[in-house]
């Protein structure tokens with residue numbers, strides 16, 4: 670686990686971060702845009718949005734550009750990724766408070782919405798359950814929580830198939846095939862990937878309702894759920 674998370678504190682890796690998700694996550698820009706719409710359909714123009722795993726600032730920038738009245742609390746354990754978020758945001762950074770840490774380091778809110786994009790697959794099962802509970806506790810009743818991360822069936826042969834499809838997608842997006850295979854092997858050994866049913870159960874058990882799948886991009890899935 671530490672190996673893959675160390676990448677987020679390596680300045681050279683972080684310097685290249687912004688190129689990564691659009692290349693390696695199928696439909697990444699569309700997923701961000703859908704997340705923006707799912708928040709917008711429930712909140713006022715002066716919404717306060719909690720962004721967990723905000724490092725890099727890519728979704729903060731997309732949300733801030735789309736809705737000039739929204740303000741943000743961004744939380745991430747990686748100082749380097751938070752520095753990149755500041756750079757990514759540029760002048761929009763005045764609308765985002767950034768906190769180094771985990772969900773417990775977020776203010777109590779209550780927030781009008783929350784997101785956690787491409788992050789929960791780094792978090793072990795029990796901590797993921799606790800994180801979902803702690804996010805919900807910080808939301809106003811009915812507030813949307815948008816998540817997206819690796820999630821696919823884990824049955825006999827299925828995990829290997831989805832990992833190989835992910836490697837094939839990376840290679841088709843221009844990553845050298847051996848690097849794509851290595852990336853997929855690292856994901857296999859270091860990430861906590863659950864089945865879609867387990868992902869939905871975590872949200873429901875944390876007290877969220879109307880858990881709905883809004884995005885499925887090869888090995889990734891995204892849900893919106895309501896506090």
Ligand SMILES: C[S@@+](CC[C@H](N)C(=O)[O-])C[C@H]1O[C@@H](n2cnc3c(N)ncnc32)[C@H](O)[C@@H]1O
Nearest residue numbers: 677722724725727745746747750786787788791
């Ligand atoms: C792949 S990046 C995704 C960043 C951003 N959400 C995006 O979509 O580009 C994952 C981020 O999650 C952060 N992270 C890892 N574990 C976390 C946790 N338990 N709580 C919050 N953030 C975490 C990492 O430091 C890293 O910045």
